[in-house]
Amino acid sequence: MSTSIKNCIVTFSGLAVATLVAFLFSHFVPENAGNLSLIYIFALITIVRFTDGYLPGMVASVIAVICVNYLFTYPYFELNFTLSGYPVTFLCMFGVTLLTSTMTANMKEQARTIAEKDKLLSETEKEKMRANLLRAVSHDLRTPLTGIIGASSSYLENSALLPEEEKIAIITHIHEDANWLLNMVENLLAVTRIHDRSSSVRKTDESVEEIVSAAIMRLKKRLPEAAVNVAVPDELLIIPMDAILIEQVLINLLENAIVHSQSREPILCYVDADSTDVTFHVKDYGIGIDPDRLENIFDGNSYIGNKESDSNKGMGIGLSICKTILTAHGGTINAKNHARGAEFYFTLPKEGGTP
Amino acid sequence: MNLKHEILLIEDERNICNFITTTLRTQDYKVTSAGSAANGLSLAASGCPDLILLDLGLPDMDGIDVIRNIREWSNLPIIVISARTQEKEKVEALDAGADDYITKPFGTSELMARIRTALRRSTLNGTLAAPAGIRYEAKDLVIDYDRHIVTVNGAIVHFTQIEYKILTFLARNAGKVITYDTLITHVWGPFADSNNRILRVNMANIRRKMELNPADPQYIFTEIGIGYRMIDNENM
Numbered sequence: 001m002s003t004s005i006k007n008c009i010v011t012f013s014g015l016a017v018a019t020l021v022a023f024l025f026s027h028f029v030p031e032n033a034g035n036l037s038l039i040y041i042f043a044l045i046t047i048v049r050f051t052d053g054y055l056p057g058m059v060a061s062v063i064a065v066i067c068v069n070y071l072f073t074y075p076y077f078e079l080n081f082t083l084s085g086y087p088v089t090f091l092c093m094f095g096v097t098l099l100t101s102t103m104t105a106n107m108k109e110q111a112r113t114i115a116e117k118d119k120l121l122s123e124t125e126k127e128k129m130r131a132n133l134l135r136a137v138s139h140d141l142r143t144p145l146t147g148i149i150g151a152s153s154s155y156l157e158n159s160a161l162l163p164e165e166e167k168i169a170i171i172t173h174i175h176e177d178a179n180w181l182l183n184m185v186e187n188l189l190a191v192t193r194i195h196d197r198s199s200s201v202r203k204t205d206e207s208v209e210e211i212v213s214a215a216i217m218r219l220k221k222r223l224p225e226a227a228v229n230v231a232v233p234d235e236l237l238i239i240p241m242d243a244i245l246i247e248q249v250l251i252n253l254l255e256n257a258i259v260h261s262q263s264r265e266p267i268l269c270y271v272d273a274d275s276t277d278v279t280f281h282v283k284d285y286g287i288g289i290d291p292d293r294l295e296n297i298f299d300g301n302s303y304i305g306n307k308e309s310d311s312n313k314g315m316g317i318g319l320s321i322c323k324t325i326l327t328a329h330g331g332t333i334n335a336k337n338h339a340r341g342a343e344f345y346f347t348l349p350k351e352g353g354t355p
Numbered sequence: 356m357n358l359k360h361e362i363l364l365i366e367d368e369r370n371i372c373n374f375i376t377t378t379l380r381t382q383d384y385k386v387t388s389a390g391s392a393a394n395g396l397s398l399a400a401s402g403c404p405d406l407i408l409l410d411l412g413l414p415d416m417d418g419i420d421v422i423r424n425i426r427e428w429s430n431l432p433i434i435v436i437s438a439r440t441q442e443k444e445k446v447e448a449l450d451a452g453a454d455d456y457i458t459k460p461f462g463t464s465e466l467m468a469r470i471r472t473a474l475r476r477s478t479l480n481g482t483l484a485a486p487a488g489i490r491y492e493a494k495d496l497v498i499d500y501d502r503h504i505v506t507v508n509g510a511i512v513h514f515t516q517i518e519y520k521i522l523t524f525l526a527r528n529a530g531k532v533i534t535y536d537t538l539i540t541h542v543w544g545p546f547a548d549s550n551n552r553i554l555r556v557n558m559a560n561i562r563r564k565m566e567l568n569p570a571d572p573q574y575i576f577t578e579i580g581i582g583y584r585m586i587d588n589e590n591m
Binding site: 063184202205206207209210212213214216217230231232234236238243244247271 | 442460461465552556557558559562563568569570571572576577578579580
């Protein structure tokens with residue numbers, strides 16, 4: 001309904017403007033009447049371009065022909081179709097309108113198909129990503145579950161035969177696997193906080209030192225023996241972020257450093273800032289990262305099919321989730337080796353940033 | 356005190372219920388459990404427990420409503436059990452009158468510490484009209500409410516009025532989590548801007564004055580998205 005109203009408005013205002021211009025033109029330059037048709041043809045093309053369907057163009061061309069005849073050819077203010085050459089004018093205008101309206105209709109149709117194709121393509125891309133994530137997740141969940149089910153069933157079936165210390169070892173094992181499972185699930189829950197459609201997060205102003213200290217507290221609750229040295233700038237930094245997600249990133253990085261560095265030297269976690277960004281660093285003093293993995297370490301896929309993945313305990317998915325979280329914040333995350341170990345660092349924009 | 360404290364556990368998940376009941380019994384508490392909100396409310400009214408452990412995700416009623424219902428007739432301590440990512444729900448529960456919350460999953464020692472704190476606070480409120488003349492002591496920190504003096508390691512630390520107000524409010528509620536809104540209302544009054552940036556700035560200053568490392572605090576902890584919790588008073 002609204003398109004037909006719009007068509008009417010465009011058609012009649014186009015014609016009105018053309019008539020006005022033609023009227024002024026014939027008033028000031030009365031000797032060159034041939035230009036009048038050109039003004040109407042220009043108006044017709046414009047109308048066709050900005051309306052939908054063939055009808056407005058057709059109607060406009062008929063009206064334009066009548067206008068030229070009625071207003072601007074002798075005898076003025078009278079219709080006279082017997083004028084010599086008049087059928088040619090009529091046919092030309094009609095033909096021009098028909099042609100342009102067909103062309104613009106085609107153009108519009110093509111633009112729509114291209115947009116649809118693009119949408120379809122990005123959807124399959126998303127679908128592929130989702131499938132990859134699911135595959136990685138089920139693999140990561142199955143590993144600790146296998147441990148838990150195996151250990152608990154061996155306890156239940158052989159409890160009479162097992163010596164006390166072995167029982168404790170089994171329960172400890174179950175406890176560890178369950179904790180890992182929890183970490184996993186928390187990561188996945190974190191991802192659900194990122195809005196699907198816009199891939200953005202709900203940001204509030206948060207104090208950087210509070211996020212860091214909360215992350216370290218939760219880490220120590222899970223790994224009481226963890227040794228971390230922390231440092232934040234003297235200046236209070238308040239930047240927009242989803243606190244729960246950034247805390248999750250920090251915990252993932254810290255836990256990775258503790259589990260994978262194979263070193264007992266304390267991890268260093270510090271924050272620095274320049275005029276536009278705040279950077280969080282997690283630095284360990286261990287074996288470093290295999291240079292081959294460094295390139296796509298944040299890419300969850302790189303780790304699917306990796307034979308070592310079982311012993312690597314879910315490093316892949318945790319890091320790819322970190323990347324997802326930072327991207328949603330308009331920040332970046334990177335990893336590198338330094339002289340005595342590995343360093344992960346991520347950057348958040350101080351003000352707003354691109355979502 | 357030879358009297359066993361009685362705890363009412365309202366939780367619909369049988370496995371969690373069993374584990375908490377077993378743990379509490381080994382720690383010498385008397386435990387009653389209810390699998391639904393309706394059952395829990397009637398047990399709370401008839402059994403007069405000393406403390407309620409309430410799971411927020413009950414099938415028959417919103418946990419927040421359970422808290423409001425209990426608060427209509429009783430001041431007994433309520434500890435809420437909830438999942439980690441539901442900050443909003445936790446704040447709502449605390450504002451509705453819950454004393455504290457514990458995040459699933461939790462270890463035995465954490466649960467016990469929360470229960471002890473809540474019970475101690477409730478007996479204190481019962482015996483003393485207001486814990487006014489008491490000193491706050493924890494590790495190297497001493498707050499003398501009467502003389503308005505705060506010392507760390509024996510050295511006097513100077514705070515602004517606002518900072519002192521924040522600090523003492525947290526200290527008087529030590530061990531308990533205080534939501535941002537509660538703290539802002541207490542310090543700046545009920546019509547203060549609920550934007551908590553000014554609170555963050557003050558907190559940062561307090562930490563710089565009394566903590567060795569503000570990123571690894573010993574006295575005031577941040578509960579992300581919820582509020583602050585001050586370390587337990589050792590002088591109670």
